[in-house]
Amino acid sequence: MRTVQMGLLAVDDLLLPQGRIEVAIAEPCYLRMVAEALKGHYPLAFGMLKPKASPPCYPIATECKIIDFNQLEDGCLTVVLEGLQRVKILSAGQQQDGLWQVRTLAKPNWQEEPIAAEFELISVALAQFYQVNPAIKELYGTLYLDDATWVSQRWLEVLPLYNHDKQKLLSQPDCHKTMDFVLSLIKSHA
Secondary structure (H helix, E strand, O other): OOEEEEEEEEEOOOOOEOOEEEEEEOOHHHHHHHHHHHOOOOOEEEEEEOOOOOOOEOOEEEEEEEEEEEEOOOOOEEEEEEEEEEEEEEEEEEOOOOOEEEEEEEOOOOOOOEOOHHHHHHHHHHHHHHHHOHHHHOOOOOOOOOEHHHHHHHHHHHOOOOHHHHHHHHOOOOOHHHHHHHHHHHHHOO
16 A cells, blocks of 8 residues: 655544544744645645644544635634545644644545444434534535435534544544444433
């Protein structure tokens, strides 16, 4: 398998394949990283923040692309990122300005699969979540509420869990444990 050098954006959020997130970019090194990524110098890896670690994120990250950006009045930039491919971080190095570069290896994305009848509640609950959080829903053109992988990944992105717990679920070969976990959460709060 081929390894790929990427710029690392380590944030206290999760982005998975087919997911979207808007991130504020203020630090000069990250503004440079965004500019270089837009010029095609290297792809971006979005990693969940892991304080006091080197690199400052967990080993499973997501290759992403910039699909939109906005310049704010204060000079900051917001970028909308879309997740493409799960990757494993193999090594990392930090540049003088603080920017991290990582060497990654692609990991298989979870495969698309229909939601079984017993998990339809999860899909309905996600649709309701988007109704009360229209800013998140606006990031998506289409909601794939009948795809178990898409639904479970969106739940992992928005659930308030510890990052290391999310990593345990992400290390699974498919979305089944995540679906079971989310269903048990919903039922326990019903």
